[in-house]
Amino acid sequence: MKIEHVEAVNLLCQYPENDRFQYAGGVCTNRLTTLILVHTDTNYVGIGSVYSHPALIYLIVRDQLNPLLIGEDPCNVEELWKKMYGLTLWYGRKGVAMSTLGGVDTALWDLRGKSTGKPVxxxxxxxxxxxxxxxxxxxxxxxxxxxxxxxxxxxxxxxxxxxxxxxxxxxxxxxxxxxxxxxxxxxxxxxxxxxxxxxxxxxxxxxxxxxxxxxxxxxxxxxxxxxxxxxxxxxxxxxxxxxxxxxxxxxxxxxxxxxxxxxxxxxxxxxxxxxxxxxxxxxxxxxxxxxxxxxxxxxxxxxxxxxxxxxxxxxxxxxxxxxxxxxxxxxxxxxxxxxxxxxxLSHAPGLGVELDLEVVEKFRLGDPLAIPDGVYSDMMFGKSYFPEPMGYKES
Structure with a gap:
């Protein structure tokens, strides 16, 4: 089994007014996530997930991790983790680069399980x-x-x-x-x-x-x-x-x-x-x-x-x-x-999950690099949504 390409899929939803919630960062208006799909020359597709700045995730996958991994055996999980870490080390080690390679790593574990017929x-x-x-x-x-x-x-x-x-x-x-x-x-x-x-x-x-x-x-x-x-x-x-x-x-x-x-x-x-x-x-x-x-x-x-x-x-x-x-x-x-x-959990191989592709397409961000303004719980986009300093009243 060989990797054909790695894909980052940015998903975004906007909360209806009644579902928005208040917390220390403001009022959450939207949610987002990024799926990682590792496509192979078999019927198996590895599924992973990243929670960080979606545009940066997309660029790291498209421009670095995808070309690095094409043709590799996805079951060599540990070796590929080291390769991804080495490639992103200069600007990585922590933050979005580490999160992104981690999403790929999770998808590789999913493929390892699918290829052996065992759950992770x-x-x-x-x-x-x-x-x-x-x-x-x-x-x-x-x-x-x-x-x-x-x-x-x-x-x-x-x-x-x-x-x-x-x-x-x-x-x-x-x-x-x-x-x-x-x-x-x-x-x-x-x-x-x-x-x-x-x-x-x-x-x-x-x-x-x-x-x-x-x-x-x-x-x-x-x-x-x-x-x-x-x-x-x-x-x-x-x-x-x-x-x-x-x-x-x-x-x-x-x-x-x-x-x-x-x-x-x-x-x-x-x-x-x-x-x-x-x-x-x-x-x-x-x-x-x-x-x-x-x-x-x-x-x-x-x-x-x-x-x-x-x-x-x-x-x-x-x-x-x-x-x-x-x-x-x-x-x-x-x-x-x-x-x-x-x-x-289950005895289903890999992560044991199957994506609802209609839901994926419903929430897929048309332009993966353009994040609409809003408060996304842990991330904020658009200056008007940046958090204001908030005091804390002690007893």
């Missing part, structure tokens, strides 16, 4: 075809509505929910109390502070979160503020999580060696593909840390992450976006299935 979780040595999953939503809203929303996630089969804080200290505490009351102590609450706390506030909130038996406390600080993570972990008795904004084994090595986190959160669509998530998970395992992957773009990324988490003894859970994202809800012929808090 089995190729990685796993023994279970399910993976714990949590509902990720609960953006800024009235606390009564948050409570109702959290209850709906439990009804959908989830056993854990994640909520976003960082609005004000009064809001943050009242929101956690409302969600905790709504789902009870038999279910887990996860909180994300969106990198907006200073150290004293983080300590104060950490003590409160311990009282509420929060499952983990995510990103109180910016990713480069490793010293604050280290200090907080020494004084707060609630697991500290982070890593969605980190890239590659080298990036996670730094935070793991610093003992900055209890739970690391790599993402196959961001940090370098299944290959890097696997290496990061193994390093975390050696240090006694859990792995709970980040996902916020599409169902392909969720499934790629789930295969790794399912195969690891220290795999904690995967994130499942609940914010009416069509790239999560509608992209696959067989939608994601959650039963008793577990994402169902």
């Amino acid at each position: 979780w089995e190729l990685l040595g796993g023994r279970r075809k399910t993976c714990p999953a949590y509902a990720s939503g609960l953006l800024w809203n009235d606390v009564d509505k948050l409570a109702e929303e959290a209850g709906q996630y439990i009804e959908r089969g989830f056993r854990r929910v994640k909520m976003r804080l960082a609005r004000s200290e009064e809001y943050d505490t009242s929101a956690v109390l409302a969600v905790r009351k709504a789902i009870g102590m038999d279910h887990d609450v996860i909180v994300d502070a969106s990198m907006r706390y200073h150290f004293e506030l983080a300590c104060r909130m950490g003590n409160f979160l311990k009282e509420q038996k929060v499952f983990w406390y995510e990103e109180p600080f910016a990713p480069e503020d490793i010293d604050s993570y280290v200090a907080l972990r020494q004084v707060v008795d609630v697991p500290i999580a982070g890593g969605e904004n980190e890239f590659g084994l080298q990036g996670f090595r730094e935070v793991i060696r610093a003992k900055a986190l209890d739970i690391v959160q790599p993402d196959a669509s961001r940090c370098g593909g299944i290959s890097e998530v696997w290496k990061i998970a193994k390093m975390a395992e050696e240090s006694g840390l859990g792995v709970a992957t980040h996902s916020w773009n599409d169902a392909v990324a969720i499934m790629a992450n789930a295969h790794v988490v399912a195969a690891m003894s220290n795999g904690v859970t995967v994130e499942v976006d609940q914010m009416n994202n069509p790239f999560v809800n509608d992209l696959l012929v067989k939608p994601l299935q959650i039963e008793s808090g577990e994402l169902q």
